[in-house]
Amino acid sequence: MPSTVEITFTRSAKPGDGLAVLLAAAGAEFAAAAEQADPGKVIDKAVKVSGFSGKALATLDLIAPAGSTFDRILAVGLGEASAANAQTWLKLGGTIQSQLRKTPKVTVYLDAPGFEIGGSEAAGVALGILLRAYRFDKYRTKKSDSENGDEVEKVKVTIMTAAATAAKKAFAEAEAVASGVTFARDLVNEPANMLGPIEFAARAKELEALGVTVEVLTEKEMKKLGMGALLGVAQGSPRSPRLVVMRWNGGKPKDKPIAFVGKGVVFDSGGISMKPAQGMEDMKGDMGGAAAVTGLMRVLAGRKAKVNAVGVIGLVENMVDGNAQRPGDIVTSMSGQTIEVLNTDAEGRLVLADALWYVNDRFQPKFMVNLATLTGAIMVALGNQHAGLFSNSDELAERLTAAGIATAEKLWRMPLGPEYDKLIDSKNADMKNIGGRQGGAITAAQFLQRFVKDTPWAHLDIAGTAMGSPSSEINQSWGSGFGVRLLDQLVRDHYEG
Ligand code: BES
Numbered sequence: 001m002p003s004t005v006e007i008t009f010t011r012s013a014k015p016g017d018g019l020a021v022l023l024a025a026a027g028a029e030f031a032a033a034a035e036q037a038d039p040g041k042v043i044d045k046a047v048k049v050s051g052f053s054g055k056a057l058a059t060l061d062l063i064a065p066a067g068s069t070f071d072r073i074l075a076v077g078l079g080e081a082s083a084a085n086a087q088t089w090l091k092l093g094g095t096i097q098s099q100l101r102k103t104p105k106v107t108v109y110l111d112a113p114g115f116e117i118g119g120s121e122a123a124g125v126a127l128g129i130l131l132r133a134y135r136f137d138k139y140r141t142k143k144s145d146s147e148n149g150d151e152v153e154k155v156k157v158t159i160m161t162a163a164a165t166a167a168k169k170a171f172a173e174a175e176a177v178a179s180g181v182t183f184a185r186d187l188v189n190e191p192a193n194m195l196g197p198i199e200f201a202a203r204a205k206e207l208e209a210l211g212v213t214v215e216v217l218t219e220k221e222m223k224k225l226g227m228g229a230l231l232g233v234a235q236g237s238p239r240s241p242r243l244v245v246m247r248w249n250g251g252k253p254k255d256k257p258i259a260f261v262g263k264g265v266v267f268d269s270g271g272i273s274m275k276p277a278q279g280m281e282d283m284k285g286d287m288g289g290a291a292a293v294t295g296l297m298r299v300l301a302g303r304k305a306k307v308n309a310v311g312v313i314g315l316v317e318n319m320v321d322g323n324a325q326r327p328g329d330i331v332t333s334m335s336g337q338t339i340e341v342l343n344t345d346a347e348g349r350l351v352l353a354d355a356l357w358y359v360n361d362r363f364q365p366k367f368m369v370n371l372a373t374l375t376g377a378i379m380v381a382l383g384n385q386h387a388g389l390f391s392n393s394d395e396l397a398e399r400l401t402a403a404g405i406a407t408a409e410k411l412w413r414m415p416l417g418p419e420y421d422k423l424i425d426s427k428n429a430d431m432k433n434i435g436g437r438q439g440g441a442i443t444a445a446q447f448l449q450r451f452v453k454d455t456p457w458a459h460l461d462i463a464g465t466a467m468g469s470p471s472s473e474i475n476q477s478w479g480s481g482f483g484v485r486l487l488d489q490l491v492r493d494h495y496e497g
């Protein structure tokens, strides 16, 4: 069971029962408040005998002594105050959540010598708890004791902080962020038999309850628009494609929107250029870009962001069939440009070509950021610690990079240029959908750039980060929701008000 966590903030509380969490600065220094939870100073002794040093995220788990109202006392290290940043608080929350075990009631004494802990830090701890608590286990009818015996279904966390009032306010926003990230994770984790284009579009429709306008374009409507690139990918699947247009208008009515575009290939078999069996199951996550865009729209609406934002996702399934697109086929995109499809497994760019053109044409946005699990090549280049960033705008690239550092959803800028662009010229059409063996992530990005004109644009290749990346303090699930916090940060920092 994913445990449901209820979090409240208070300036002071009587010592309670359950688990008390005390925080230590480097050198295992505790705040005076610690004594409330630990009047017998059991921690002092335990620190001496255990070697607990207060280094970041170190834990010391103690049974509370007779005389304490608590059952357990958990000390968590914060390390040096000078090294603290937003990640410190998120990771602290994740670490606390990971140590709950069977204790359904938790009091966190959010205070440590030398640390400035205000509302946003407290809300960061809460967000870390919520993100770490996420599990995708809806299809497991039996859970073994070893996996589930350590957890309780409902946890009540009380965070004691001098900044309780500010924390409550910041937490309302953090909750919106958490629900956007977990929404995206759910979409990525969902198997393709349960989540086709129509089912995905229905999930996006749920955002209407939050005030998002959601339009769903059908195959017929896309045909009318001339989206031959997207439709060519979809034609091998019996499941009809969809293009979902989500709009959140929280800004001034006359402000041009900012736009986010996602690759939503609900399953990528490779098509006729079929992928090998090994690892093909991971291609249920080939809609990670679309999931991030949908999750982001949910965050923006959930926290009533003062911005006009458009989210567009191209939803298709890339399958093998008598009707499927063949290598060598030439399709005409909505832009009018023709594409020779030399490899049906380079399908994401075909979907995005029409989605990007459509967004630019219809909304003339301030900028477009697209997210896509686009190439295996980006994983060769960057592994799973950075997503690839390609952009025609230094300003946008710098803002994205900074948001990546702030949220630890890190980006690394990759090059674009005319020498790379010419690698996708074709003799038979305006372009081909693959370059050569080299620079595969770059030629994919060059392809996308042919559909954005002069609009400031960035492409995030999230193939290595959207799914299957190592678990962390704040994520234990296969689908990470990568991009949601990153882009929410970008919006907060530059495009609101
Ligand atoms: N969805 C894949 C890329 C991918 C691979 C994402 C592994 C996540 C994990 C994409 O559609 C694809 O197949 N790309 C090809 C392009 C090639 C045919 C030019 C690739 O990267 O091999």
Ligand code: MN
Binding pocket: 268, 270, 344, 345, 346, 347, 348
């Ligand atoms: Mn593919």
Ligand code: ZN
Binding pocket: 265, 268, 286, 345, 347, 348, 373, 374
């Ligand atoms: Zn793909």
